[in-house]
Amino acid sequence: xxxxxxxxxxxxxxxxxxxxxxxxxxxxxxxxxxxxxxxxxxxxxxxxxxxxxxxxxxxxxxxxxxxxxxxxxxxxxxxxxxxxxxxxxxxxxxxxxxxxxxxxxxxxxxxxxxxxxxxxxxxxxxxxxxxxxxxxxxxxxxxxxxxxxxxxxxxxxxxxxxxxxxxxxxxxxxxxxxxxxxxxxxxxxxxxxxxxxxxxxxxxxxxxxxxxxxxxxxxxxxxxxxxxxxxxxxxxxxxxxxxxxxxxxxxxxxxxxxxxxxxxxx
Amino acid sequence: xxxxxxxxxxxxxxxxxxxxxxxxxxxxxxxxxxxxxxxxxxxxxxxxxxxxxxxxxxxxxxxxxxxxxxxxxxxxxxxxxxxxxxxxxxxxxxxxxxxxxxxxxxxxxxxxxxxxxxxxxxxxxxxxxxxxxxxxxxxxxxxxxxxxxxxxxxxxxxxxxxxxxxxxxxxxxxxxxxxxxxxxxxxxxxxxxxxxxxxxxxxxxxxxxxxxxxxxxxxxxxxxxxxxxxxxxxxxxxxxxxxxxxxxxxx
Numbered sequence: 338x339x340x341x342x343x344x345x346x347x348x349x350x351x352x353x354x355x356x357x358x359x360x361x362x363x364x365x366x367x368x369x370x371x372x373x374x375x376x377x378x379x380x381x382x383x384x385x386x387x388x389x390x391x392x393x394x395x396x397x398x399x400x401x402x403x404x405x406x407x408x409x410x411x412x413x414x415x416x417x418x419x420x421x422x423x424x425x426x427x428x429x430x431x432x433x434x435x436x437x438x439x440x441x442x443x444x445x446x447x448x449x450x451x452x453x454x455x456x457x458x459x460x461x462x463x464x465x466x467x468x469x470x471x472x473x474x475x476x477x478x479x480x481x482x483x484x485x486x487x488x489x490x491x492x493x494x495x496x497x498x499x500x501x502x503x504x505x506x507x508x509x510x511x512x513x514x515x516x517x518x519x520x521x522x523x524x525x526x527x528x529x530x531x532x533x534x535x536x537x538x539x540x541x542x543x544x545x546x547x548x549x550x551x552x553x554x555x556x557x558x559x560x561x562x563x564x565x566x567x568x569x570x571x572x573x574x575x576x577x578x579x580x581x582x583x584x585x586x587x588x589x590x591x592x593x594x595x596x597x598x599x600x601x602x603x
Numbered sequence: 604x605x606x607x608x609x610x611x612x613x614x615x616x617x618x619x620x621x622x623x624x625x626x627x628x629x630x631x632x633x634x635x636x637x638x639x640x641x642x643x644x645x646x647x648x649x650x651x652x653x654x655x656x657x658x659x660x661x662x663x664x665x666x667x668x669x670x671x672x673x674x675x676x677x678x679x680x681x682x683x684x685x686x687x688x689x690x691x692x693x694x695x696x697x698x699x700x701x702x703x704x705x706x707x708x709x710x711x712x713x714x715x716x717x718x719x720x721x722x723x724x725x726x727x728x729x730x731x732x733x734x735x736x737x738x739x740x741x742x743x744x745x746x747x748x749x750x751x752x753x754x755x756x757x758x759x760x761x762x763x764x765x766x767x768x769x770x771x772x773x774x775x776x777x778x779x780x781x782x783x784x785x786x787x788x789x790x791x792x793x794x795x796x797x798x799x800x801x802x803x804x805x806x807x808x809x810x811x812x813x814x815x816x817x818x819x820x821x822x823x824x825x826x827x828x829x830x831x832x833x834x835x836x837x838x839x840x841x842x843x844x845x846x847x848x849x850x851x852x853x854x
Contacts (some may be wrong), residue, residue: 356763387674393695393696394692394694394695394696395854396852396854414698415698417696417697417698418698420696421693422696423794424689424692424693426689426692427689427691428688428690428691428692428693429688429690429693430613430617430685430690431688432616432617432620432621433613433616437613437616441609442612442693442697444605444606444609445606445609445694445699446608446697446698448606467688473620489693520733535769561641
């Protein structure tokens with residue numbers, strides 16, 4: 338299988354008056370075409386910084402990255418044509434309507450006005466926003482904004498879709514709707530690179546995942562492989578959850594006491 | 604070109620959907636016009652003041668009002684909103700020319716300035732002013748004011764891109780006031796005190812003001828007009844180039 342995302346020794350260093358911080362310290366990643374790849378980590382672990390480098394939004398201090406087969410540093414515009422991006426903060430213009438936003442986004446990718454109008458209608462139907470299409474975005478609910486953001490990342494039918502915490506702050510019903518959209522998009526052949534803080538989400542959606550902590554990858558594999566490895570290593574009597582894998586990988590442990598869950602520093 | 608137009612249309616739509624932001628842009632320059640004419644109009648009577656070329660003192664003050672209105676651009680504040688709301692990243696993650704991102708907003712600002720300048724000239728007519736350079740002069744007047752709005756909005760956008768803060772960007776607009784008051788704002792340059800004359804000569808806004816003033820008071824005085832357009836062309840190119848470079852290096 339061809340690689341949709343490939344990173345070699347990716348490093349991001351921030352320098353400021355208060356000193357130098359290495360937010361990402363030599364990350365290697367391989368995501369094959371058609372996968373839903375989960376990228377997990379605690380707050381400040383380097384997830385979003387890695388995504389911003391892979392999506393051309395941030396310069397790479399050292400190392401290299403290719404998305405959709407294109408080097409993001411050597412030819413960022415070509416890389417941008419191959420990717421769709423929905424970041425943590427839904428990037429929407431509140432003064433436009435949902436339809437206007439999608440038409441504009443489509444035209445920025447080179448569509449004619451007629452093509453852009455058709456594509457906007459298709460996407461509005463896909464994310465179930467036809468009824469709200471001509472209302473200003475500032476009146477949309479959080480879930481509607483998230484779905485519209487997802488739709489705007491799909492206007493040009495990207496090969497790889499980057500979703501940075503797409504369900505953070507959503508209610509359970511909206512979260513399930515976004516999951517459904519993600520599955521549908523992936524079933525159409527789009528590779529999904531998903532960062533999330535919700536381990537259940539990763540367990541439900543991802544075929545493979547990596548856990549980043551302190552700017553380095555600390556675990557990588559399928560959810561089942563990671564659970565089996567932990568069970569074997571710690572000789573656990575019961576199947577661990579992805580939460581257990583995550584806590585173990587990030588240097589914390591959890592004790593189960595009579596049905597209660599207690600988190601302690603390892 | 605297509606991307607530039609599409610982004611320009613979006614920026615115009617943005618302005619039209621926040622009409623309340625246009626009110627101070629028209630009101631404050633007219634307020635200064637009324638106050639300045641009220642305070643100094645009798646010192647410079649129309650018939651006895653040679654630099655007024657037969658018009659009244661309001662005609663001499665209209666260029667200040669036009670420059671002030673053209674410096675109340677909102678492009679940079681909308682840009683900060685885009686940055687804070689994440690839409691700017693959406694644009695940067697698309698294969699959009701960085702020049703189109705800059706020119707889209709600045710073109711909309713120029714279009715807005717043409718409309719507002721025309722309105723200010725229209726509202727100044729009851730003061731008894733006329734545009735001595737005729738229809739062509741009126742068009743040049745609007746174009747020069749619009750070109751200045753591009754320069755100043757470009758400067759404000761630079762602050763927005765560097766600071767990513769609405770407060771810092773808003774404060775940046777205050778830079779215009781020293782620039783405006785270090786011009787031959789109340790009398791021609793040759794009547795200023797020597798230090799003020801030197802300051803005004805070094806201030807590029809002086810040449811734009813003198814070009815605007817010549818279009819209102821004189822027939823087409825090409826030397827002054829050319830100098831005004833040359834200043835906005837040079838500073839406009841510098842601002843666009845700096846904006847594009849800043850967006851390219853934006854992390």
